Amino acid sequence: MTPVRIGIAGLGTVGGGLLEMMAAGGPLAGAVSLSGICARDRARKRAVDVSAVPWFDDPVALATAPDVDVFVELMGGADGPAKAAVEAALRAGKAVVSANKALLAEHGEALAHLARESGAQLRWEAAVAGGIPAVKVLREGLAANRVQAVAGVLNGTCNYILTEMDRTGRAFAEVLADAQQLGYAEADPTLDVSGADAGHKLALLAAVAFTGTPDFGGVALEGIAAVEPVDLETARFLGYRVKLVARAARTGAGITQSVRPTLLPADHPIARIDGPLNAVVIDAEPVGRLVLTGRGAGAGPTASAVAADLMDLAFGDVRPVFAGPADLMADPAATATAVAVPSRFYVRLRVADRPGVIAAITDLVARHGISIESFLQRPPEPGATSVPIILTTKPCPEAELRAAIAELAGTDVLLGTPLVMPVESA
Numbered sequence: 246m247t248p249v250r251i252g253i254a255g256l257g258t259v260g261g262g263l264l265e266m267m268a269a270g271g272p273l274a275g276a277v278s279l280s281g282i283c284a285r286d287r288a289r290k291r292a293v294d295v296s297a298v299p300w301f302d303d304p305v306a307l308a309t310a311p312d313v314d315v316f317v318e319l320m321g322g323a324d325g326p327a328k329a330a331v332e333a334a335l336r337a338g339k340a341v342v343s344a345n346k347a348l349l350a351e352h353g354e355a356l357a358h359l360a361r362e363s364g365a366q367l368r369w370e371a372a373v374a375g376g377i378p379a380v381k382v383l384r385e386g387l388a389a390n391r392v393q394a395v396a397g398v399l400n401g402t403c404n405y406i407l408t409e410m411d412r413t414g415r416a417f418a419e420v421l422a423d424a425q426q427l428g429y430a431e432a433d434p435t436l437d438v439s440g441a442d443a444g445h446k447l448a449l450l451a452a453v454a455f456t457g458t459p460d461f462g463g464v465a466l467e468g469i470a471a472v473e474p475v476d477l478e479t480a481r482f483l484g485y486r487v488k489l490v491a492r493a494a495r496t497g498a499g500i501t502q503s504v505r506p507t508l509l510p511a512d513h514p515i516a517r518i519d520g521p522l523n524a525v526v527i528d529a530e531p532v533g534r535l536v537l538t539g540r541g542a543g544a545g546p547t548a549s550a551v552a553a554d555l556m557d558l559a560f561g562d563v564r565p566v567f568a569g570p571a572d573l574m575a576d577p578a579a580t581a582t583a584v585a586v587p588s589r590f591y592v593r594l595r596v597a598d599r600p601g602v603i604a605a606i607t608d609l610v611a612r613h614g615i616s617i618e619s620f621l622q623r624p625p626e627p628g629a630t631s632v633p634i635i636l637t638t639k640p641c642p643e644a645e646l647r648a649a650i651a652e653l654a655g656t657d658v659l660l661g662t663p664l665v666m667p668v669e670s671a
């Protein structure tokens with residue numbers, strides 16, 4: 246193996262983890278040699294002593310430096326310096342390794358185009374599920390399979406918050422504040438709790454599994470802020486757990502992509518993934534179901550994925566940026582947009598505490614052709630004038646369910662905003 250000469254832009258959590266791995270010796274140290282580094286603040290103390298490594302203030306200059314074969318982008322951000330530097334490297338025909346899911350999910354198609362034009366490699370294992378080699382499994386191990394669905398718990402922050410809410414019965418805002426103090430959530434948690442971060446990762450996984458191009462705009466996004474302790478408690482009572490599930494699936498009418506809080510049977514492999522862990526479940530033919538779990542973030546696990554890409558490049562491995570086999574692009578399912586697939590649903594309504602309300606709700610859903618599977622009235626919360634009603638449905642189109650709820654919203658029965666979550670089977 247000829248060591249590849251690398252330039253690393255971004256020396257924070259992931260960049261620092263990579264420097265530590267290189268300093269620790271082992272296979273990575275033999276596969277790469279460090280030609281240059283770049284970050285914002287030259288004076289900042291780094292994970293290892295890098296005072297002897299050539300410093301670049303400008304990531305684009307590092308990306309195009311003559312003694313850099315592989316540009317390692319670990320700065321972050323969908324646009325700005327990360328995008329400019331990755332584009333410059335690819336245009337110059339240099340390989341790029343990046344952990345930047347926002348950049349790849351939002352500009353992946355254009356970057357893949359640039360890479361194809363110049364014949365450069367663009368690798369991004371670390372952008373999805375940190376230390377779990379999900380991209381490799383899909384792209385290489387399952388290259389000859391037909392993937393039916395790829396689903397996962399892809400955001401450790403949301404999983405930690407939901408796990409803690411479930412464990413302690415505390416509200417979302419309280420647990421989020423704790424997660425921020427513990428460093429499990431960013432000061433601005435919007436990207437995580439809105440589902441967008443998981444959506445970026447899902448769009449990337451779906452590109453490899455199905456479509457050949459990430460379509461982040463096609464991911465239906467719903468975050469976890471509306472989930473309440475009563476939902477987690479009721480889900481448990483019914484034999485389920487609530488997780489923020491990112492799911493892309495092949496359906497009769499096309500590929501669906503969604504990130505939303507979802508009820509999973511308690512014995513479903515993803516239901517058991519707690520705290521900051523990630524999981525990816527792949528259903529494919531002929532292999533069947535694969536379940537991958539592990540640490541989805543942090544210096545070591547993420548650097549491990551970056552290192553794997555670097556070692557592949559050192560071995561001369563050549564892969565397309567997203568799609569596996571070329572015939573993926575010709576799959577008619579790959580071009581269809583998301584469709585509403587009938588599903589079972591969990592619905593939490595807060596309703597006026599008075600006679601006749603339950604009959605009004607059951608009449609209404611029956612008029613919309615929706616069959617109820619279970620119906621529970623929970624005790625009113627202290628000081629509340631409303632009572633939570635929870636129902637689960639048999640499979641129905643979500644649009645019909647939403648229409649029924651919209652009709653209810655026009656009456657004085659419904660108080661507050663309802664929560665609708667899909668209920669998955671095993």
Ligand SMILES: NC(=O)c1ccc[n+]([C@@H]2O[C@H](COP(=O)([O-])OP(=O)(O)OC[C@H]3O[C@@H](n4cnc5c(N)ncnc54)[C@H](OP(=O)(O)O)[C@@H]3O)[C@@H](O)[C@H]2O)c1
Pocket residue numbers: 254255256257258259260283284285286287289302304318319320321322326344345346347371372375541542543544547
């Ligand atoms: N952290 C994780 O667990 C994790 C997991 C998977 C993927 N990722 C992805 O990995 C990437 C890096 O994340 P991170 O957590 O390591 O971020 P981080 O700790 O905030 O580090 C970012 C690094 O980029 C440098 N940087 C920022 N803007 C720059 C600019 N304009 N020019 C030069 N350098 C600049 C910073 O310089 P200074 O140090 O001088 O401020 C810092 O060294 C992101 O795309 C992230 O989404 C992270």
